[in-house]
Amino acid sequence: MNIAGFMVVGSGCSAAMAAQTLVDAGADVTMVDVGIDNPEYHSQVPEKDYIDIRRNEIDQHRYLIGQNAEGVVWGHVGKGAQITPPRRHMIEKVDTYLPVRSSTFSPVESLGYGGLGIGWGLQCWEFSDADIRAAGLDETRMRDAYEVVAQRVGISATKDDASPYTIVDLKTYQPPVNMDRNHQRILNRYQAHKNYFNKRGFVLGRTPLALLTEDMDGREKYAYRDMDYYTDNGRSAWRPWVTVDQLKGSPNFTYVGGHLVTRFVERDGFVEVECLTIPQHEKRVLRCRTLVLAAGALGSARVVLRSMGESHTKLPLLCNPYSFIPCVQLSMVGKEVERKKLGLAQLSLILDEERGKSGFSIASLYSYQSLMLFRLMGQVPFLGFSDARHIMRYLMSGLVIMGVHHPDKRSSKKYLQLVGDASSPVGDHLDASYVLDQAEKDEFVRRERKYIAAGRRLGIYATKRINPGYGASIHYAGTLPFSDRDQPLTLSPSGRLHGTQDVYVADSSGFNYLPACGLTFSLLANAHITAQKALKHER
Template identity: 35%
Template sequence: MSAPPQFDLLIVGSGPSGSHAAMEASASGRKVALLEIGYSDDQPPKFDQSKTFSEIRRTDPDQQAYFLGENPVTVLRNQGRAGPHLTPDRQYMIRNMDQLFPLESDSFLPLQSSGLGGLGVSWGANCFALEDYELERIGISAAGMPGFYASAAGEAGISGRTDDALTPLIANLDHGLIQPPLPLDSNAETILRRYQAREDRYKSSGLYLGQSLLAVLSQNLGDRQANPQTDMDFWGDPGKSVYRPRYTIEKLKASPNFTHLIGRLALRFRSGPDGVTLECRNLETGAPEAFSARKLLLAAGAINSGRLALASSRDYQSRLPILCNPNHWVAAVNLAMLGKPARDRRHSLSQLTVLMRAECDGPDYVLAQIYSYRSLLLFRLLKDIPLPPKQGLLFLRLLATAFTCVNIHFPDRPSTDRWIQLEARDSGDVLRASTSYSAAEKAWIQRHEGRLLRFLVGLRCIPMGVNKPLHGASIHYAGTLPYSPEDRPYTTAPDGRLHHAANVYVADGASWRFMPAKGLTLTLMANARRVAAQALQHLAAEDAAAS
């Protein structure tokens, strides 16, 4: 590299990982740039943010515009990929996904975000601080992580309980940082009461249930407001109460040492002893561009950081592992709520979290998030109800306040049966992916699901059906460039450096060598900060050696 690099640190991606890495790096005063595609939807809110979901349903004559969107067919088709959470106004999050990130597979259907804030544009905000043994299993040294969890949680703003059955499982998060919980809704209250009546018995058999820890404010924080409990959280971001990575990017843009390189697709990197050059395409002009930095941090999401590593070596032979939580949805009826009214004021996100101890090559959990389904609109579930549409809608209306959705996540580990590989085509490179589970793995999932369903029945939540979406629908991805103490290609050193690519670091979940069932994103933010801090330390050491 002849000219001095333009930046000290260049980060690819503005999701939870990239935005938190950028914040950690920028606080050092170093020259930091964040490069991304960054599609956004700068439209003013389409609904009255002070009104509750039920008021809006009763009174707004224009509600079709945001509940159905301009193109309901496309919206419902995309719903198949992301679950019902991807509401019309958030569809920009995957704009041009198939052109920007071509991926072919008949067994793996992931979401790859082109939005400002990555998949964080619509994430469900469920947070977990992992236990030491889980971090070690992933490949992250637990020492030092509480500090990075604290910075990540301080930025995101987290609320929840610090005195229920789940509390011992979030010991790595300073409880002083957690805002008081928002009130539970009526449905969740009855389920929790039932659990608490036999809490000791459940806990001794490894079943923990408590209020979900969420990156949602219950008290104002900076320019963000406490959740208004209007049950419109899937349709907009009232008061910015649910954390979105774009709030972090907005703050960073005020820093003189931060450069936002938006509208660029990173194609490949060339690394050397003095720094890294990142080749990109300017998405507005179509022109090739290149940026140089002393250190490059990959935070393009696990799939695309893996893709970038393969493309940079023009490697069409190697297969990289891919981790993704297998994920099932259960539709259940809470008998305690049958025919009972429910309070109107509520937030829309997960109410309760179940953690069930399990063994998956070592101790882990199976996770279930419990939602009281209302504001996502019942018609969106119709295609998953085994009844003709008319009867299906009647059935859902009758059950309304008792209707409960349970989202189950199973842990995942690497296997030669689950991989991604780059393929050269005349039209450009395409990522191929294949994911299959052995009979023993499927039996493991089945057995643990059975135990969880029996637990639900014990809580008088009766499962009506289990929906098993195509693999990828959990939208939790990791593991393409796994941590390894050995210096092997396509692996990451414990300090975050990508082996065989000088000055390149992996700041997202690509480096994880195990995928716990617990939601990964708070840990992604904390680990991205840890990796950025390591890169800064290496820069400081190089400067000291040169002077």
């Protein structure tokens, strides 16, 4: 009977980081994953900048809008609208194997090789001390883990007004990426009127990214091709699969693809892990000494609910409310578009009126070019496609997207529960509810209006405010919350699932609070810590 030492479920951000910690410690590690990939698209995208591709590449439609125009979204902008054809494998088969039923919550999940990290926006924010405590994490261990993660993935950042909210005291980082003219003008206006913004609770600074500006470990520094949503040529952006690919060269690491973990059963001295093979739909049982679930807050919740016989039990749910606000910088309208630029977030505008470094909101600022203008044309009021196309092309060099995230805390109106479903190949689906209290809605609208007003002072003018629906932030947490008490469906501070001996959860399931800042950097840090504790079998 073959029994793995440690079995890590998934290949996303948390799984990759936990697996690296275990492998580096010399443990015998097996990663079990569905691992859908799309190598055909990877080879189609040339190593050229976006402007060159648009002007010269005959087959550009294949990867910009898709062979069957699958990348074209018109009308309502909802979840996954930003996922381009070369990355749509990220959400392939999700509706079949990870079904969710809800009228109030529409999540994005992944069975892809690299999980949701395939399309991660690369923002690397540390939680503040107050937010670390609110989430149920340990401040000292998290600060140490942030350094470890930064050394592994490579982060570009700088010290500025925003760094107390972004990189805090991080020591390991490369120089920041170069800003385009759009964002440099915004930053210049902020610096000229800093007192005005600070008095109103705003600070502005560079966005830290898991993106290299210097070569590192066989990965190339960023080339400013503005193709960040289509390709990872050069691997300057860190993706989970980058780490998993590296781990495959280790003698103590085994990757098992095509397997969806559905449940586990603890036996005397080992854990049985039940899987469904995809696409064969055959049941298979694998075994390990210690199981590390890292399938995401929703995926791990499914596995635990089935395994613990807790169908219909409601689990809490956290998700950052999110809106985005297309803006125009009038001084840039009609200017020649830049060839060398970054498509990811370049600036972050933080609204912390209490100055307590907790409970604040964050707006990430992006230029809008390579994601294709049709995604915004449908949002231009009272205009058809033809008129909108001409107007948006003229405005393109001055377009800025302000993506606003708000914090989230637990409430009785935000929950998940597992419901039997004979039509599903896994035998069930998740019912989800995500409803904000009216006071929360009013507060977030107030903050977004304040952002719009601040934007005008920065020289960017909002065209409208778009709410893509709850779940569109792709930030989920809190389904199996940390607890010092041995309660069912909670985690001990070590990450061990209460009621088990050798099952740990290394993703965001344990977080008791979700700050507005991107959670991925903290996911990676927590996964590293959980793996360390699993190695020591901390209870």
